[in-house]
Amino acid sequence: MAFSVPVLIDSVPVDGVVVADVSIRDPFGRALHTSAVEFTSANTFDQLLGLSVQPSPALLSEGFGQRESLRVTGRFALAGAVDLSGPGHGVGYRSSDENVAVVTPDGQLVARANGETTVEVEYGGFAEEVLVIVDSSAHLDALELLPPGASIPRVGDSLGLRLEGILSDGRRVDLTPGAIGTIWSTSDAATLTVSSNGTATAHRAGSATVFAEHAGRIASLLVDALDGPPEIRLQAPRTVQAGTTLTLRALANDDVRVDYVEFQVDGVPAARDSEAPYEL
Incomplete structure (x- = not known):
């Protein structure tokens, strides 16, 4: 026998406890009681659906010793997007070439020498790879906000925007996270807002321009917030x-x-x- 109980909150907290008391009674009046306790942080309670890592590709352009933190997000069936960055979350990191860059147990990239390496990020049976470029001579030529023609299908929904930097040699790097110095803003906060990591959320139907500033350069993108059908x-x-x-x-x-x-x-x-x- 299976059943579900509706909840009165938008999402299930990742550090909660669920206590269930169940009673079943047959036609003769005999009853059986049981109870269960489950932590919502357990994988058996909330299934992990996917993993994402930012920035990807990552650029370390300040030479030996530069540090940059990776942002790891797990997408769960109930809790939705959960930040798994930093220590204490059980995320595993490994650099394929530690002569170019190493990665600490809490997800910090550390530059060692010019070159490229791949960092593997693993959690809950899912793995993602991040290309890391160490180039102390790299110059940022331009910025581009993606995706083109961005639209949010319903009021209340969100859309992840991506800021890409175009280097002097044509390579592209991910500059989306606010932790690496990108500043996000919007022309009309009543229509939509944008988080420090580029997630735009619609509050009413209309259009607004999103701006992303990095290293003195600014990119902009018109985002449409649509009135979804009932x-x-x-x-x-x-x-x-x-x-x-x-x-x-x-x-x-x-x-x-x-x-x-x-x-x-x-x-x-x-x-x-x-x-x-x-x-x-």
Whole structure:
């Protein structure tokens, strides 16, 4: 037997505890009770769906000893995006060429000599590789904000933007994280806001320009925040006895608001309800 219980919060905290008390009773009145305790940080409770690492590729242009922290994000089924950067999270790091750059146990890149190396980041059975470029003679020629034609499909949704630096030799490096000196801003914070790591969130339908500044250069990108279409699902019992009342319920939502729900029978309007729960 399986069942689910709805929660009244946007996401399940990664450091929470779930206590379940279950009782089952048969037709003869006999009852059986059991209970379980589960930590939401356990992989058995919340499945890891993927892993991402920034910046990638990473540029170390200040010579021997320069340090730069990697930002590791795990995407979980319930908790969503969780920051796994820094010590104490169980993330593993390994550099393929420690003569070029080493990586500390807490995810800091340390430059040793000009060249390129690959750093492998592993967590929970997932692995990602980051190209690390150490070049003390590298010069930043231009910036580019991606993706072109960016749009957020619904109010309340988010979109990850990416800032790429174009070096004098044509190579491209990831300059997205705010931790490496990139400053993000927007022309209209009422329409959308942008985080220090380039995640744009829509607050109302419209358009706004996002700016990213790095090393004295500025890139901009127009981002459209769209009014997504409403979503609706009809809920009804599978069977109904003759002579009883049949209640139909519409589960409707919209990223802005729901004005009304209209019920139709064979294409003919039968009723209109402007307040939840929407029932016929």
